[in-house]
Amino acid sequence: MSGAARTSGGAAGGTVGPRGGRTRWALLGAVALLVALVGLASALDRAAPRAERSAPAIADLPAPVLDAPIPCRRSDPDEVVTALADRLRPGRITAAIVVACPRLFDGREVVHVGEVVGDVLRRDGGAWVTLNDDPYALELGPFGAHRERAGFNTGLSVWLPDGLHEDLGPAGRHGRRGAVLRVEGVLRRADPADGGGLTVRAVSAEVLAPSTPVTAPVDRTLATAAGVAALTAAAAGLHARRRRRG
């Protein structure tokens, strides 16, 4: 460390001379610039237009099978997992509850409610979909029109046999909330048909809410700031070019 620093000083020259007083100001200026940058970005984030939600919440949602995920480990004896099973109540599973203890649900008939996101991957005999059960899927709608931060997306892979996936419409992505499905099926902790993936193999599916477009309002303050930044960059570029030539 000291060797490197010593080299640093040597290579740097270390002499300061009459302009040495500017060093501190240069550093302070750089720090102030960074602080201003953070302040500007935060102010623009706060100024963005926002609604309460971007799509209606899903009504009559079944309650989750557990109040909160209960973690288990692979090494836990079967009796522990069986005891956990006694605490399950009728209702829907969630991705968070399942991944905390996949053994608890392996081979069980489950109910899962979620938004179709990404793509509907149609294959022979059916289609793979990802059903998200996070607040963006079921309560708030996609982020954008609303700016409520509710965490990661969480969801499960679901195999929909032919007859269940034909009327889903476009899947959820930017500018669209996908169809919200209620599926009943069997959960496979390590599904051989998916190379060991965690899946739900649906036997029935009901569309609770159709696929709908959602629009976020254009943030005019941000657009104005972007325009000003672009003009400033152009002016700074011209200034630099003149200095180089001069």
Add this chain to the structure above:
Amino acid sequence: MSAVLRPSVEDLRLIGFYLGRVLTGLGLLMLVPLPLAAVLREWNALSALLLGAGIALTLGALADAHLRSRRQLGWSHGMVVVALAWIVGSAVAAVPMHVSGRFADPLAALFEAASALTTTGMSVINDLDHLEASMNLYRHLLQIAGGLGILIVVLALFSAGGSRVSTLYVSEARDERILPNVLRTSRFIARVTVAFGVAGTTALAVALLAAGFGPWRAVEHAVSLFFSSFSTGGFSVMQSSMIAYHAPAVEVVVLLIMFAGMLSFGLHHAVWRGDVAEVRRHVETRTLALVGTSLLVLLTVGLVRSGTYGDVTAILRRGLFTLVSATSSTGHQVNAGDTYLSDWGVLAPAALVGAMAIGGMASSTAGGIKALRVALAVKAVVHDIRRFLLPESAVVVTTYHVGRRRILRPDVSRAATTVLLLYVVSFLLGTMVALTYGGLDVTQALFEAVSVGANIGISIGVVQPGMPSWLQLVYVVQMLLGRLEFVAVLVLVGYLLSFVRTPRRRRRPS
């Protein structure tokens, strides 16, 4: 530290000038997704990216206009520029992310940007599945820029070339020169990347079309997947990462691209010029083959013993992919993060931690300690044991093969073991800090600390939106230290300390 001199304003000027060039490169990078944003009418993403680009290009232009200097870039300047490039670069790259509103605070946006530029691939983004395509492309572009060395790309293309750039190249944690000239090396790296890019993206697009994707989505995912796999970054287009595809063909292509990404560009060069024997002789190939095989056996035994999967196909598809993802430091996941804890037993996650810690090859985009350092450290230990066992008069020579046969010198083995030790310290400190965040056990804390510190990105569930800010900050520091392999950051710290601790040297009267 007593001999450390305080850097002068001229030093800062030089550093600022080169930092400005890096920011210019970053600004231009932010412009790349703009046409996509315009076509898809993603106006808020377009504004966010334009704002970020405007700020970066303004700073770059002002640095170019007012900080130009005739002084030569020294070794120490280069180190400081490298360290600052990732720190300041992350801060500026975070601007479009922060104004998008998807991050809890500026620190979370900084975390995401640093994770991208350091090719860690951990994310704290809210509602990724509804993110604008242009903003998603931006995240992936940052990874490829960081993976290939933002400095080498920007400076090699912009600079007049020569010794100044060469100094930076040495600083950027790339241990092995591929070609004598940095510009030629950069062009070679660009050529390799473009070749793999064309082949990899095409193969991925075909595999995605076969998997059921539409043409537009297949191309969108293929491009992003290539960026995140070849850069060994590991960001995903969807929150569910590779799970979303349900396609063995996609997994195989991604696995091959990750593998290519973790190979050193020196080895790529040897293969390009037809010297395939170099692959067999190279010390890193041998190390990775040995370590990788051992870890695969360990992981397989762990998965079989815990009864996680019922058949060999599942073990290979989930186990092998995850192991290559960990070793290459990519971090693509074919399992939900929490299941490593709940469903993989003890031995298999331990094998993953080992793979993540070791990482890929030096002079590649991979992170981790690097196979080269592990090999040299082991050889140094064996060397010392042989010295003890042989007569005192015996001359013990240990060699290793990197491009050619080299003698293991004490300074080389010391440098390798020092950095190795610093990585271990980083992992342990990260673990201890995470343990103070209540509710985590040592397995979770260690797994996440190694994943962050080695720039891997596989998460066991600790990193998520809403995690404590101080833990986020510690992880950002760990990511930067891991990417820059400590030295550049330590030189920067020395530079900063010198402002506090050392007096200015007065100019002597002539």
